Amino acid sequence: xxxxxxEGLFATVVEALLMGRFICEYTDKVxxxxxxxxxxxxxxxxxxxxxxxxxxxxxxxxxxxxxYNAINSADRKTAVKAQFGMTINQLEPLVRWLKLAMSxxxxxxxxxxxxxLRQGELLSAIEGAQTLADDLAKIVRSGQFATARSTxxxxxxxxxxxxVENAYLKPHDAKSTTYTATGKWSYLYDLLEFIHTHESxxxxxxxxxxxxxxxxx
Numbered sequence: 001x002x003x004x005x006x007e008g009l010f011a012t013v014v015e016a017l018l019m020g021r022f023i024c025e026y027t028d029k030v031x032x033x034x035x036x037x038x039x040x041x042x043x044x045x046x047x048x049x050x051x052x053x054x055x056x057x058x059x060x061x062x063x064x065x066x067x068y069n070a071i072n073s074a075d076r077k078t079a080v081k082a083q084f085g086m087t088i089n090q091l092e093p094l095v096r097w098l099k100l101a102m103s104x105x106x107x108x109x110x111x112x113x114x115x116x117l118r119q120g121e122l123l124s125a126i127e128g129a130q131t132l133a134d135d136l137a138k139i140v141r142s143g144q145f146a147t148a149r150s151t152x153x154x155x156x157x158x159x160x161x162x163x164v165e166n167a168y169l170k171p172h173d174a175k176s177t178t179y180t181a182t183g184k185w186s187y188l189y190d191l192l193e194f195i196h197t198h199e200s201x202x203x204x205x206x207x208x209x210x211x212x213x214x215x216x217x
Contacts, residue, residue, distance in 0.1 A: 009034050013044055017055070017066035024063040024113060024183025026170055032183075035064050059190050062113040063183025090166075091195075093143040094188065097159060100126075100135050110189070111181045117169065119160055119177035126152050 013031045016023060025032045035041050035055070045055040048066060056067045098110060101117070104125035111117070126132040133152050140147045140155045144166075147158045160179065163169040168188075169179040 006034075006040065010040070010043060010047075014047060017044070017048070017064070018053070020066070022063045022065045022167055022182065022184045022187060024186075026114060026180045026182045027167065032064070058183065058186035059193075060113075060186045062186035065187060090144050091188075091192070093139055093145045094168075095192070096135070096139050097145065097163075100132060100139065103135075104129075104132055111185055113181055113183045113186055115181040117179045117181060119156065119179070123153055123156055126156065 009031065013023065013034060016028070016031065021027070023031045023035060035044065041055065048054055049069065052069050053066050054069050056065050057063070058065075101122060102108070102110065104122050105117075106125075126136055136152055136155050136159075139145050140149070140158065145159050145162055147155065149155050149158055160169065160177070164171060164179070167182055167184050170182055172178045172180065
């Protein structure tokens with residue numbers, strides 16, 4: 001790469017990471033491939049280290065994100081506690097939706113980065129099975145997927161839009177209802193594995209443990 005190109009990518013990647021974005025092959029292939037190269041990855045990490053951050057990679061290598069090196073100020077503690085609480089609150093509806101999607105698609109394996117999800121296929125399965133429709137209705141009663149919409153079509157569309165907003169899915173184009181699962185699912189599974197290993201999610205009001213904080217933005 002030319003120096004001006006690499007410098008531009010360096011700035012773009014660092015800015016994206018500091019904004020809390022998750023960089024994977026499906027959200028930003030150019031940035032992901034840039035970070036795959038050791039020299040550029042070290043340059044980004046060196047810069048982040050100077051401002052108290054570090055570059056993290058999910059256990060499967062599917063997604064890069066940024067985390068704090070240490071929680072040594074009131075502002076950082078507040079930010080991490082808020083992020084920890086938000087993550088915990090998001091987990092239950094995400095897991096419930098994941099189980100619903102796996103049942104609807106008759107998949108034994110969980111959604112993986114790069115998987116294709118078709119909203120029409122999900123909707124057909126849900127409308128064809130009352131138990132799935134009931135599960136969907138429960139998911140949208142509270143939490144991040146809460147909505148007053150009453151039909152399975154409207155409820156599913158609301159959830160898919162939320163998953164796009166939260167970077168778990170990327171639509172194939174602006175009007176598409178076919179989506180690609182992003183690397184952020186890999187981050188979610190790492191988080192769930194951590195929680196399972198430690199047998200407790202803890203309280204959002206409490207400061208997260210050191211291992212947890214290393215995963216947070």
